[in-house]
Amino acid sequence: MDFIKTTEQESNYNDLEKMNLTELLTNINNEDKTVPLAVEKAIPQIEKLVESIVLKLEKGGRLFYLGAGTSGRLGVVDASECPPTFGVSHDIVIGLIAGGDTAIRKAVEFAEDSKDQGWKDLKTYQISDKDVVIGIAASGTTPYVVNALKECNANNIVTGCITCNENSPLALTAKLPIVIVVGPEFLTGSSRMKAGTAQKLVLNMISTTTMIKLGKVKGNKMVDMQLSNKKLVERGEKMLVSELNIDITTAKKLLETHGNVREAIRKHKSNE
Known part of the structure; x- marks a missing residue:
């Protein structure tokens, strides 16, 4: 051809x-x-x-x-x-x-x-x-x-x-x-x-x-995303609220402490 x-x-x-x-x-x-x-x-x-x-x-x-x-x-x-x-x-x-x-x-x-x-x-x-x-x-x-x-x-x-x-x-x-x-x-x-x-x-x-x-997604969420701007930080906080059934204040503290959505989820669940 x-x-x-x-x-x-x-x-x-x-x-x-x-x-x-x-x-x-x-x-x-x-x-x-x-x-x-x-x-x-x-x-x-x-x-x-x-x-x-x-x-x-x-x-x-x-x-x-x-x-x-x-x-x-x-x-x-x-x-x-x-x-x-x-x-x-x-x-x-x-x-x-x-x-x-x-x-x-x-x-x-x-x-x-x-x-x-x-x-x-x-x-x-x-x-x-x-x-x-x-x-x-x-x-x-x-x-x-x-x-x-x-x-x-x-x-x-x-x-x-x-x-x-x-x-x-x-x-x-x-x-x-x-x-x-x-x-x-x-x-x-x-x-x-x-x-x-x-x-x-x-x-x-x-x-x-x-x-x-490669395991870089959880559910349908970008849990390994880089928190490089305010929009992404807020998205990460909402992910934590939904995944962990916690309030936004707790979510903010978790994300500030761990700097990553996946790690915040892992640490919170391991402490339950």
Whole structure:
């Protein structure tokens, strides 16, 4: 089967500049509605990858996201949210983007075209077969990502990917590919739209289910979250009130003493 980039195909809509605002917004929204259905079809692929991630992280391994442009930024976002949400170290889930941290805010020209920089970036972290690397690229052709995964395969490192094109070089390179076919974008070729939304949904699923399986959630609560602002402190207090059936004053004291919801629950129950 020939490889066709559906993400680069002509939009199903034309004369966008002639549409009024209501038409533009409605049509974009109609396209967006198709994304979760496309993700649903890939749940078996996502499950296989998460199973491998959990096994590696349970043994002290790490999860790396590797991407360029929008894809790279989405990986960095998901990685950066794991420590405050789940209380894990910053070196457990790591997001790398072509062009380095500068590229998070400003595009670095031709950074994604490097065939060896992705692997070089991974090697700065002493990447090994204890780890998992997920390449993220809507097109599935980004040299920075594809070639890094080839090197990972050669070094017996588990590889996954999130791409939106079937039979792409990335999908064929990753040992555990996730392919979300969202079709042409509303604005032809603008893969930050549906493709980016699909990638974000999948990243949410990967990190959240992984952390749940690693024991970082109790019930449906983020009991290991970092109490880094007033909102999160108040959330933690409410968790204690609900879990321990105590008043808010007691909850405040417990949280101040132990600095962590899980530890506060454990200490209080052990003293009962």
